[in-house]
């Protein structure tokens with residue numbers, strides 16, 4: 215079986231874990247600070263505030279931006295559910311702007327049709343590792359005073375217009391087990407704004423700067439020293455990790471060139487992708503539909519995944535929620551029927567890539 219993801223622990227991790235264990239300090243401390251410097255460096259921002267996971271980092275970013283009940287936040291309808299849940303957790307309403315069919319990211323034109331006087335923040339998602347069109351999104355926002363929270367959970371090191379994701383507004387990252395950089399569970403918020411960074415650090419630590427002196431009602435959003443130790447060596451070799459994924463993606467695209475009805479992923483001009491996922495569309499010109507493609511791949515020993523099987527609003531629990539605007543987004547719904555992600559992780563061999571491409575091509579050809 216060629217797995218869709220492989221998690222391997224970097225050689226440097228054991229020494230860092232030993233350092234943490236012998237220090238006797240497991241909760242947030244100097245290792246988390248080292249981790250934060252590397253995350254800030256990855257984004258080119260003044261600050262990175264590490265937290266316990268990527269959902270919490272979205273909630274903390276929304277709170278730090280002053281979003282709460284009565285506000286409306288626009289996000290992508292084609293995302294992991296955490297983007298939606300974080301907005302609801304903040305007490306705000308969720309509205310969706312449909313995706314661009316080529317990049318799967320929020321379409322700036324769709325955003326222009328959904329933005330109103332009630333919009334309080336915009337949350338683009340850099341899906342599958344490709345940077346959303348941040349320059350155009352910022353143009354649509356124009357001189358409205360709206361915070362932008364980038365859900366960069368899947369896009370460590372991706373760029374839009376030569377600028378790193380997470381540096382346009384508040385950036386939110388996940389370091390969940392299967393992400394390009396993983397700490398098992400983990401997250402971080404990035405920002406250039408000193409005041410926002412200070413608020414994030416307060417919120418993360420029960421609202422206190424000094425022990426038992428509470429300045430705001432906060433929470434425990436802290437990351438542990440052990441999580442940080444696992445992530446540091448990966449952040450140090452992030453460029454190498456992403457380059458390997460990029461090479462694998464190029465080989466997959468070349469190998470799938472003759473597969474009928476298969477649309478391989480494209481990177482927008484001016485953007486980069488760090489290839490968290492390599493996601494094809496199985497269109498009606500293929501001999502099999504997406505679900506049969508998934509079945510055939512699994513039978514042949516090729517791991518794959520459907521990210522995501524439905525638009526984010528297309529569940530009873532959200533359709534019945536008065537805080538969720540379920541106005542249809544046809545491109546997200548079409549993508550949900552057509553996408554399948556193939557293995558692109560750094561541990562694929564040339565033979566693995568050949569097998570993935572041959573299997574997809576055979577299935578799509580009906581042979």
Ligand SMILES: Cc1ncc(COP(=O)(O)O)c(C=O)c1O
Nearest residue numbers: 267268269294296297367388390
């Ligand atoms: C787009 C997106 N947003 C948010 C999250 C939430 O991150 P976490 O699982 O670390 O809470 C994820 C993680 O899977 C994600 O893919």
